[in-house]
Amino acid sequence: MSQFSVLLQKEWRENVRNYKIFWIPVVFILFGIMEPVINYFLPQILDSVGGLPEGAVLEIPTPTPEQILVAVTGQYQFIGMLALILAYMGTVAGERKSGTATLLYVRPLSFSAYFLSKWLMASLIALLSLWLGLLAAYYYTLLLFDTVNFADFLRFAATYSVWVVLIVSIVLAASAALPNAGMAAAVSLGSVLLMQLVDGLIGAYWSVSPLKIPVYAASWLNGRIDLVDFWISIGLVAVVIALLLIAGIWASRLNASKAKV
Template sequence: MRNLGVLLQKEWRENVRNYKLFWIPVVFIIFGIIEPVTNHFLPQIMKSIGNMPEGTEFVWPELRGEDIFVSLMGQYQMIGMLILILAFMGSIASERKNGTATLLYVRPMDFGSYFLSKWIVVNAIMLGSMWAGFLAAWYYIDILFNPVDVGEVMQFAGTYSLWVVFAVTVVLALSAWLSTGGVAGVSILVLIVLPVIDSFVGMYWTISPLKLATYASYAFQDALVETSAVWLSIGLTVGLIIGLLLIGIFFAKRNAAKTTV
């Protein structure tokens, strides 16, 4: 596609200048460190500050390293998605509103390259941050809990990565379509509220992008898993990502006329 390389450089420099390339990985890494450390020392912390009557004993569940990975993923499902939405909901919508996009639209530009350049860079930041967080957690899990099989961790993180790519695509497609406020509201509904609802009533369906976090945790389970549902969910998610990419490109081009001059 025309100008994709130039637009990639532009997006990369922009994210360096606004420090997203630095602070987002730091936040994910901090959560990756905090999760195993706090779970390991929580019994001692509660005993020292619990202020409970003498003789009171807490029975703490014995956690495995695999449980810590799943717990950390739960943090990323909430905090990580909020970071994604707040950091990138204005990627296209804000450029239209403040007139920055005018500097691009007056040049011969392919809107497919324009949208994909943002999609590639945002995915690189979010996936790199998530993997850095998991690697930081893995280091402390190995020290404080038990070694976790490399293959299981790769399967776990790889499946969850597809959810992250889906989430990035949702946010950017909405940014191409709606105003910044609309992007925030709909993104929170799709990426945070709906997965919470799915955790309560999701037993009635097995094929959905909302299931990817649950299916990622199956990497650590010995029980038999219905692999057809997992692969169908993966296939559906890939199809939705492709569809959202096309929708995002369409609305980026269609709404170019709404750019503030």
């Protein structure tokens, strides 16, 4: 059995033992369900709260099903990304700090297999969680509002999946490069928030950028997407992810001597 397979099985067991395989999907499913449910019952919620003058009527436009699904990814942009950062901030740094990594480093170890096994398992769990959450959102949107073209939904979910893999890559590269999980979390969260802030403030000046992936995901639902710019942006994300993987492997090897004995 190859070293990569052995390390991948180790990562699977650790994710099961730490309940990440359970609680991360629960977070995504919960927030996927909340958005359509809250939007459906929002008039009743506001009516029960009261506070309006007598005779006043509060008109709330009913969101389209597409808007609800896009709003779900809006929840994931912070809550979902925060869950992934907290789950995987110590993937490499935590092992070094606790001394667990020493048990691996004393053996002939391929740092490529070591880092990539962690990245692959984290990416698979993140994608599983995302798809379960989006499918739950799709079901409740269909149940409470109206249907969304399923082919467009699949394109929407697949495009947003690329963004999630990028976030996972940032978290693991930071964990490999920095001395502890706390610093990895701070850098990862700061990077994610900065990317969203930059695109929100000046993103209108460009149409090709890795930062545009969430926007392109939403564009599949409203039927307005420039395929040329889309595929160039996807290519740029692939390059960035590849560079992060190379940086993570290099940092894992460089910082191996700093593992606690």
